[in-house]
Amino acid sequence: MAMNRKIKDNIAKYFFLCTALFSILALALITIYLFIEGLPIFKVTSVTDFIFGQYWYPTDAAHPEFGIATLITASLAVTILSSCLAIPLGVMTAIYMAEISTHEVRQIVKPVVELLASLPSVVIGFFGMVVVAPFLQDVFDLPVGLNLLNASLMLAFMSVPTICSVSEDAIYSVPRELKEASLALGATHWETIRKVILPASLSGISTAVILGMSRAIGETMVVLMVAGGAAMFPTSLFSPVRPMPASIAAEMAEAPFRSNHYHALFATGIVLFLFTLIFNIIAQHISEKHKQTGAATL
């Protein structure tokens, strides 16, 4: 009887271990299948030509060109520009929720941020198309409103919730004694935030920022709908651009099965995947290395 229970207990344990390992299996399969379908493109073009090539004419019958430098540049441009908006907005909202707001106000603000995070990306893209694009067109007198600026604005609101909630956790985890010591020395609450709480939570906030950027670079529907879609290097805020996810999503349906174009899109997917993987690993590294463990680590 006791033996039987023991065996059952062990079976349960290993069963749960297997389910926990499933995420790693999924991640491995994703990597493997991206590479299986993406690597064949490097029979036609070299890795450097692919990454640094300036011309993306995958459907040209005579001389197809598979260079994604413009796509990578576009992805980085929308990510950096949206971060310039999302970082101050997200971090300031986090400080407001964690330090300034009353409990009642926080009970309202937190769900608002969560709902903002839950908005489907296609709806935000749609909003960018029908509201923000005509608005930009009018205000700046442009031929089209679908451009780098529009995409960055929309992406900013998608990464704010990520930045905000991760930063808020970081600010919460700053030990109380640090804050109280600063206030007791006569610093105002704002001075305490600026000189004690923010430096102490800097690693957590950096993690938040990187996760937010990772979200922005991988976001598909928004850039597909509002970035403009031109595979060119941006020359101004109002240049139409074609970030990597937009290119993949727009062209996959028309790329013939296992053609060079198809493989090139998967290879673009590999580059995108590596970008987000690196962002995520850096974020985890920072949050683990600089974990706040008691008041002494400031």
Next chain:
Amino acid sequence: MPTASHKLKVRKAYQTLAWTAFRGATGINGLALVIICVFLFRNGLSAITWSFLTEAPRDSMTAGGIFPCIVGTVLLSVGSMLVAFPLGVAAAIYLNEYARPGRTLRFIRLGINNLAGVPSVVFGLFGLAFFVIFFGFGVSLLSGVLTLAILILPVIIGTSEEALRSVPNTYREASLGLGATKWQTIRLVVLPAAVPGMLTGAILGLSRAAGETAAIMFTASVFYTPDLPTSIFSPVMALPYHVYVLATAGTNIDKTRPLQYGTALVLIALVLGMNLAAIWLRARLQKRR
């Protein structure tokens, strides 16, 4: 000392200034949410009629309703939940109840965190290569369900773990003290106490799957299909993809504006409704504690 009090006043003024900036930043977020919702509501409401919700699209999608899209989205999100929920809960049980700090745990966490960070279009590519082509499921409900299940798995693991963590250790100790094995303790004591919290995660996962576009556009959804899905191998229409298709493809973009607003409104109502339900459920649980 007049200078000191003057300095304090200046310092206080800086604080007031900073507070205003923080309130402003928070306000902008709220404003963005309100503007998007109000805009879709005002423009979309006139399109919502009983026939819009219950009929199929007509006249090459320039008229008619969105019934097949609603059915498709419900099937995709519920299906992916049925796959991902048991798996996610089981993984969370391992992480919270069995795992000891160490290399295995760090490795698993790294996997989950990175899976959560994979862009949705990459899930789409993977689903295409693995489920659609390798397994030969084709562009179908099944391919979409499995792709979405992997996509929402990290959400479910995260919320389930939180639910398990909030079960007091005294429960476990009492059960173990009475001679129950670990598995009996988990099954009969810990899980029942954690179920409401896990439900929150299930609702969040559902809403995430319902709003997802890029992951289903190569794996499950099609531009237009006249029939409702008859088996798990049928391709489906879906609300988010329908919004995208109507808004960008075709020659009648302006003519179908009302349909676009209507579809977007239905989608956003579905997603925000589920999220509000999850938030409400969580608030109730916290109060009870």
